[in-house]
Amino acid sequence: MDVLRLNAAAMDAYHNERWDEALPLYAELVEADPERALAWYRLGNLQARDGELDGAIASYTRAVALEPDNAEARHNLGLVHIRRGAEQLREARQSLNRPAVIVESDRFLTYLLVDLVQTVDIAVDCDDD
DSSP states (O other): OOHHHHHHHHHHHHHTTOHHHHHHHHHHHHHHOTTOHHHHHHHHHHHHHTTOHHHHHHHHHHHHHHOTTOHHHHHHHHHHHHHHHHHHHHHHHHHOOOHHHHHHHHHHHHHHHHHHOOOOOOOOOOOOO
16 A cells, blocks of 8 residues: 555544554554654554553654654653553552652652643542432
8 A cells, every 4th residue: 555545544544533443554654654753643642542652652752753843742752651650650569668658759749740730620429428
């Protein structure tokens, strides 16, 4: 398939939320034309959606290298790094037997998240049962 048809097929699958179809198409597209920043960005989105965090990091990194001003790619790259870091923290805490260290890291994470989070729209039920 030529690059233009491949790009059209990948875009169609992506925009119509046929994720399982879009992922291999974007993987093929970036292999065929590795200078397409948008293709790398969308591949990263698909990989992150599927929990393929290492692949998403690589894809977003490539998208940012090609388009350093792509704020969405930089933003998603940061989010994937946070997800990866959260996984590592959860794993480490299972075997960490130092409550003081956990308290200090919780305090640090709280300050970090307060600094990062700009809007919160979470519905919480408060039943007085």
